[in-house]
Amino acid sequence: MTQTYRITLLPGDGIGPEIMAVAVDVLKAVGRQFDLSFEFQEALIGGAAIDATNSPLPEETLTTCRNSDAVLLAAIGGYKWDTLPRSQRPETGLLGLRAGLGLFANLRPATILPQLIDASSLKREVVEGVDIMVVRELTGGIYFGQPRGVFTMESGEKRGVNTMAYTDSEIDRIGRVAFETARKRQGKLCSVDKANVLEVSQLWRDRMTALAEQYPDVELSHLYVDNAAMQLLRWPKQFDTIVTGNLFGDILSDAAAMLTGSIGMLPSASLGESGPGVFEPVHGSAPDIAGQDKANPLAQVLSAAMMLRYALDQPAAATRIEKAVERVLDQGDRTGDIMSEGKNLLGCRAMGDSLLTALEALAQG
Numbered sequence: 001m002t003q004t005y006r007i008t009l010l011p012g013d014g015i016g017p018e019i020m021a022v023a024v025d026v027l028k029a030v031g032r033q034f035d036l037s038f039e040f041q042e043a044l045i046g047g048a049a050i051d052a053t054n055s056p057l058p059e060e061t062l063t064t065c066r067n068s069d070a071v072l073l074a075a076i077g078g079y080k081w082d083t084l085p086r087s088q089r090p091e092t093g094l095l096g097l098r099a100g101l102g103l104f105a106n107l108r109p110a111t112i113l114p115q116l117i118d119a120s121s122l123k124r125e126v127v128e129g130v131d132i133m134v135v136r137e138l139t140g141g142i143y144f145g146q147p148r149g150v151f152t153m154e155s156g157e158k159r160g161v162n163t164m165a166y167t168d169s170e171i172d173r174i175g176r177v178a179f180e181t182a183r184k185r186q187g188k189l190c191s192v193d194k195a196n197v198l199e200v201s202q203l204w205r206d207r208m209t210a211l212a213e214q215y216p217d218v219e220l221s222h223l224y225v226d227n228a229a230m231q232l233l234r235w236p237k238q239f240d241t242i243v244t245g246n247l248f249g250d251i252l253s254d255a256a257a258m259l260t261g262s263i264g265m266l267p268s269a270s271l272g273e274s275g276p277g278v279f280e281p282v283h284g285s286a287p288d289i290a291g292q293d294k295a296n297p298l299a300q301v302l303s304a305a306m307m308l309r310y311a312l313d314q315p316a317a318a319t320r321i322e323k324a325v326e327r328v329l330d331q332g333d334r335t336g337d338i339m340s341e342g343k344n345l346l347g348c349r350a351m352g353d354s355l356l357t358a359l360e361a362l363a364q365g
């Protein structure tokens, strides 16, 4: 019997609509191959939502997302909206979506594909075989802590304030996701904090250490965030799974992504306790190349694969998509961001067509 899934599409801004179109074509194609049917509902977020409704996250979008099985998001933001007050910025829409759906766990894999080793800015021997999963806490920490704001003091001087705060239970729930994730991988978990300076980090470290007793099969280590940044560049293969707070995770996941050559290759999953997850590329909306058919759609396509695996429990269809990505790379197809000598430079749409051909060939066996 055909399985039907309700998927909310949030194409957003910049290159978002172009890469989303490719991912939708790919989903439809694997759907035909695996007898899955998708009911796609498009909704507004970010700058596109600001232009249409004055809000970066209209209530209707949240409702549509809540009523779906999973959410596929492209990217938000652009120069045009950068000067608006914070409540009307595209980023506020994304943060509202994460908070509104309770997506506290953000899984960001950084896996180097053998075909792209030469696209990395680091030496082959440093990056070959890198396979890291960053588990980033996504609805707490300094992104959401109170008090926050810019306040005028008695002297008339202004003071900007944000608060990095974590409770026991917030640390424990992201810790459990991280230990479970590490258990399914190589069984190594590195918790990253700044416990030499920050009280909130000391609590983080204490809770992670306590939690480790429940996961005797996982080897837990701790690093300060500055050292972790250095170690990621020095010898990334020492890492298997990393767990960290919202801000450190934002920074380290970009660094980890770049090890793989291009941030244009990496998907992510944001998951809550229950309800639909959001699947999105790690990269942004790249307004500088928007509308020029130059974007790399592969992170978006791989996000759709992650959605099939984590949200819809369709691992075979997910693997099919991942195989198609490998196949087009094996053929030498490249978008500009991962281009190297002797390869075929393709635009976003042509890369999509090549994926569809690869999917067809894989189905034939």
Ligand code: IPM
Pocket: 091, 094, 095, 250
């Ligand atoms: C990310 C982005 C977002 C973040 C921005 C766009 C709000 O950088 O998903 O990593 O800081 O979380």
Ligand code: MG
Pocket: 250, 251, 254
């Ligand atoms: Mg970021």
